[in-house]
Amino acid sequence: MLLIPPFADEMNKSRRMYSELARKLSNNNLNVLMFDFYGTGDSEGSLEEASWQHWLEDIKSGLSHLRDKVGGSINLMAMRTGALLAAGHLNAADTPINKLLLWQPVIDGKVFFNQFMRLRLASSMMSTDKNKETSKDLKVVLDSGESLEIAGYEITPGLASRLEASSLKCFQPDTELEIAWFDVVADEQKEPPVMNRKLVAQWQKAGVNVMHQKVTGMAFWNSTEIVEISALIDRSVVFINNDGSG
Amino acid sequence: MSIETEVKTILADVLQLGDAVNEFDTGTPLLGSIPEFDSMAVVGVITALEENYGFFVDDDEIDADVFESIGTLVSFVESKM
Numbered sequence: 342m343l344l345i346p347p348f349a350d351e352m353n354k355s356r357r358m359y360s361e362l363a364r365k366l367s368n369n370n371l372n373v374l375m376f377d378f379y380g381t382g383d384s385e386g387s388l389e390e391a392s393w394q395h396w397l398e399d400i401k402s403g404l405s406h407l408r409d410k411v412g413g414s415i416n417l418m419a420m421r422t423g424a425l426l427a428a429g430h431l432n433a434a435d436t437p438i439n440k441l442l443l444w445q446p447v448i449d450g451k452v453f454f455n456q457f458m459r460l461r462l463a464s465s466m467m468s469t470d471k472n473k474e475t476s477k478d479l480k481v482v483l484d485s486g487e488s489l490e491i492a493g494y495e496i497t498p499g500l501a502s503r504l505e506a507s508s509l510k511c512f513q514p515d516t517e518l519e520i521a522w523f524d525v526v527a528d529e530q531k532e533p534p535v536m537n538r539k540l541v542a543q544w545q546k547a548g549v550n551v552m553h554q555k556v557t558g559m560a561f562w563n564s565t566e567i568v569e570i571s572a573l574i575d576r577s578v579v580f581i582n583n584d585g586s587g
Numbered sequence: 588m589s590i591e592t593e594v595k596t597i598l599a600d601v602l603q604l605g606d607a608v609n610e611f612d613t614g615t616p617l618l619g620s621i622p623e624f625d626s627m628a629v630v631g632v633i634t635a636l637e638e639n640y641g642f643f644v645d646d647d648e649i650d651a652d653v654f655e656s657i658g659t660l661v662s663f664v665e666s667k668m
Contacts, residue, residue: 452643456634459646463626466649467618475646527600530588535641563631565603565623 342366342581343403344375347421348504349457349494351562352382355420358444358561358569362418365578372411376403389488389495393429393503400430404438416581420444421562422453422504428512437515442577443522445562448536450507460492509540513547520544520551521580523573525558552580590668591661597639598657601631613658618651629654642667 344359346352363373377384378399380391407415415438419427424446431438447453458476459466465473482489483498490496514520522541524533532538533555541553558570588596591613599608602623617624632654633644644667653663 456630456637459630459633460627462646463630466646467626467629467651467654469651527596531639534638559600559603560635563634564601565628 342371342373342416342418343400343407344373345400345417345419345423345427346375346377346382347423347562348381350492351421352377354564354567355562357567358574361569361571362574362577365574366581369578369582371581372407374403374407387495388500389497392497392499393426393507396426397429397433400426401434404430404436408436414439416440416442418442418444418577420446422447422450422507424509425450425504425507428509429507431514431518432512437517440519440521440581441514442580443520444573444577445525445560446509446522446537448509448540450504454501454505458491461490514544514549514551516548516550518550520549521577522551522553523576524553524555525560525570525573526555527557527559529557531555590664591657593639594636594657594661594664597632597635601635602628611657613656613661615657617656617660618654624654632660636664640664640668 344363346359347355359375363375366373376399378391378396380386380388380395404415404417417427417431417438417440419441420443424443427441427443431441455476458479461479462474462476465475479489483496483501486498488495488497489501522537524537526533533553538553541551544551554576556570556573556576558573559568561568561570595608595611598604598611598617602621604621604623618629629649633649636642637644648663653659
């Protein structure tokens with residue numbers, strides 16, 4: 342099983358959940374591979390040299406490493422923007438995978454990037470200055486071919502445009518693929534976002550084998566403190582273990 | 588749940604305020620009064636509101652006035668719905 346990380350600070354915040362998932366799965370005799378994309382985390386390179394294409398290659402090499410070393414059926418796990426990359430990979434892949442586990446996937450890369458840009462705009466949003474920086478100004482910088490520093494991450498125009506162009510709506514999962522999609526909600530009365538439910542319904546209508554479940558807990562990928570949702574890990578392990586496939 | 592209660596739940600989640608929000612009312616000041624409420628928290632709150640209510644917030648709709656108090660933030664959410 343290959344675990345695909347999310348992006349930027351969301352990756353740091355979900356680190357513990359990823360290791361916990363990996364540990365639990367390997368306790369169940371599963372081979373789990375965790376990695377950081379080129380130019381991020383503990384991997385070599387700088388983010389400025391990274392590209393969406395390179396990251397898709399990273400997924401490919403992770404999967405072929407597992408196929409060579411372990412064999413058998415291979416599963417994929419991804420969360421947030423990692424799901425966009427997983428979809429990008431699966432859209433182009435010729436070797437199918439067995440199960441896809443999704444945690445709070447980002448559906449629209451454009452919406453995500455807008456929210457990400459706010460990390461830079463936050464302070465100017467609060468200022469009364471008439472000439473304060475807006476997302477339009479940031480887009481102008483990217484359009485001119487220059488990189489943009491957002492919250493300590495050097496974002497190249499190429500990376501931004503591929504991210505913004507990515508959407509799970511362009512992903513038509515194979516009907517052989519078994520998908521579990523978990524969304525985290527703050528309390529039991531809450532339902533996952535409408536957009537997510539719509540997309541799942543669309544997939545189901547198209548014959549895709551997708552199970553959509555909510556898990557109560559805190560949004561661990563963007564909370565101030567590091568938090569864990571053990572129910573999410575437990576239910577993920579159950580999904581993967583079902584049928585005993587690897 | 589009223590919008591005020593929902594907004595308080597979102598604040599409690601994003602800022603990890605715990606039960607302290609139960610003491611909040613519409614007059615409770617936010618920006619500059621709650622230490623956790625920095626510009627990063629503002630971003631978190633806007634994103635959480637968007638995801639919760641399904642509306643989209645443009646940069647120029649947001650300024651310090653929106654985050655002055657629970658009351659001003661609730662009015663902002665109401666104006667978006």
